[in-house]
Amino acid sequence: MYQEKTIITLLMIFLASLFICNGSYIVEPHHQANVERYYHVHDGRLIKTKHQHFGHITRTNRDTLFSSKSQGMVSVDDFGARADGRDDWEAFKKAWNEACSKGYVLVVPKNRIYRLKPITFSGPCQPNTAFMLYGTIEAWSQMSAYEEDRQHWIVFDSVSNFKVDGGGTFNGNGKKWWENSCKYSNNNLPCNDEPRPTAVTFYDCKNLKVKNLRFKDSQQMHVVFERCFNVFVSNLIVRAPEDSPNTDGIHVAETQNIDIINCDIGTGDDCISIVSGSKNVRAIDITCGPGHGISIGSLGADNSEAEVSNVVVNRAALTGTTNGVRIKTWQGGSGYARNIKFMNIKMQNVTNPVIIDQYYCDQTEPCQERNKAVQLSQVLYQNIRGTSASEIAIKFNCSRSVPCREIYLQDVILEPEGGGGTTATCENVRYVNRGKFYPQCSPQ
Known part of the structure; x- marks a missing residue:
């Protein structure tokens, strides 16, 4: 009888170990924001379903995507x-x-x-x-x-x-x-x-x-x-001269569920640029400079519709860039950019450390005034510190017709690189600040 119990116990332990070792996904729920989930159907399209929580799928071991057997x-x-x-x-x-x-x-x-x-x-x-x-x-x-x-x-x-x-x-x-x-x-x-x-x-x-x-x-x-x-x-090194035109480091377009980890980027344009159709984007431990910073956009060019959501930039160091963390949209566009977090970022000698520009105009002719814009909302700036190379360290230049809303600032301190003071310009933005905030927007 004792031997039979021992055999049964060992068999149960063996089966349990098989179950544990073959698990490959963990869903980590976060309740701070909404997320739209997409699932494949037979023809390769993505079907959107509604969920009321921010869920990011992570793998217990990313190498399980690839065979452990020896390959030719x-x-x-x-x-x-x-x-x-x-x-x-x-x-x-x-x-x-x-x-x-x-x-x-x-x-x-x-x-x-x-x-x-x-x-x-x-x-x-x-x-x-x-x-x-x-x-x-x-x-x-x-x-x-x-x-x-x-x-x-x-x-x-x-x-x-x-x-x-x-x-x-x-x-x-x-x-x-x-x-x-x-x-x-x-x-x-x-x-x-x-x-x-x-x-x-x-x-x-x-x-x-x-x-x-x-x-x-x-x-x-x-x-x-x-x-x-x-x-x-992960572990990419990207290099091009500071004056090389449009040499973005990593560009993300219409891509879902992407992690960019521990990358060192110095180019003549954006270190990382994220444009329409991109969802569930994480950039973590990024070193940036020279270049134009980390950007969402540009969005809404030629009156187009843009959709960007669930972006996290966490632990980044930017040195000598023309921008820090930036969102840029054209007038006349539509759609949204929302659920965006810029967290734990160090700036050194950055010309525009924090910037939203809804009047972006990268063309030879002046851009005409429009009454439409991409809606920007639910944007968090948390623990962003360092020095600004220009007097205006924070610039929220939002649309008159579609103001920026639900902008949150917490422990944002941007001092001048060479002494003096810094200022903030905040147009058509609805924001909440908690903790330390310098330079502050003028009363609205």
């Missing part, structure tokens, strides 16, 4: 890549087709520089396909190679359960493109510029990991996530 590997060298200054497009394409069709790891060897003309790595692929970049991929320098598509260099399209990793470098080789930009010779002022390629674009990808990589000198934006779902980004 293919090197681009096995398919004829030479890394001798000639175009290795054909070898990369053949290696990709092999890896994608079998769920293998494509390897780009270290200590070698491979040059590529524009290329698209298309899915769908077998699950757990991976792209391990140990060396450097450099963009083809002749602009004529981009005549068919002047907006992209490398594209990963429609790939799921996929990771890009390895510690290597994507080099956009962008100097020639910048020198041909009217913004380059016009000190980044508005002008009618020609399209330039984004260095790396992830389009319509799901369950995606992008880790431990360097991006440098992109022709325009460095890395874009567009129409992606469930993305984890």
Whole structure:
């Protein structure tokens, strides 16, 4: 009898351990704000359902997205890549087709520089396909190679359960493109510029990991996530000169459930930019500078409708940037940007540390007065401290027709970089402040 009980007990412990080890998701409920959830249907669309709590899905182990079993590997060298200054497009394409069709790891060897003309790595692929970049991929320098598509260099399209990793470098080789930009010779002022390629674009990808990589000198934006779902980004280093035009570091568009963790970005434009269609975005432990800061927008251009919600920027350090945390919208747009949190941010010598600009106008002709605007609401600024390079440290320039509402400030202290004082300008904004708040808005 005793032996039978012992066997039953051991069996129960074994079954319980299997159950515990195979759990992969935890839902952490937060009741501060509302969130719209999206679920897949059979044709790939996202159907919106209403929930009255802010829920963010996290994984107990993000590597469970990818197989723990040993995978086959293919090197681009096995398919004829030479890394001798000639175009290795054909070898990369053949290696990709092999890896994608079998769920293998494509390897780009270290200590070698491979040059590529524009290329698209298309899915769908077998699950757990991976792209391990140990060396450097450099963009083809002749602009004529981009005549068919002047907006992209490398594209990963429609790939799921996929990771890009390895510690290597994507080099956009962008100097020639910048020198041909009217913004380059016009000190980044508005002008009618020609399209330039984004260095790396992830389009319509799901369950995606992008880790431990360097991006440098992109022709325009460095890395874009567009129409992606469930993305984890970490340990990226992004570099371009301060005067390089429109070289955003990380750009998020129409993407849901994306975490951007521990990234160091210094470019000629926004370190991180988040635009319409993006929901459940977290940027944590971000170092930014030089550049234009961390921005939501621009939104509502050409009278368009914009939707951005549930954005958290937590623990960021910005040094010498032209803006700190910014929301920018065009007049005439519609829609909303809401449930946005800027928390635990350190500013040093930042020209516009806290700014909402609903009169954004990045064009040569003056923008006409409009009676419509993207509605901005439920925005929290908490524990933001540091120094401003300009007298106006806080600028809320909100729409007369659609004022900013439910703006919360708590422990925001922005002092002058070189002595003197700082001021705040607060137009058409309904705000609440708690704790320390300097400089304060004038009484309304």
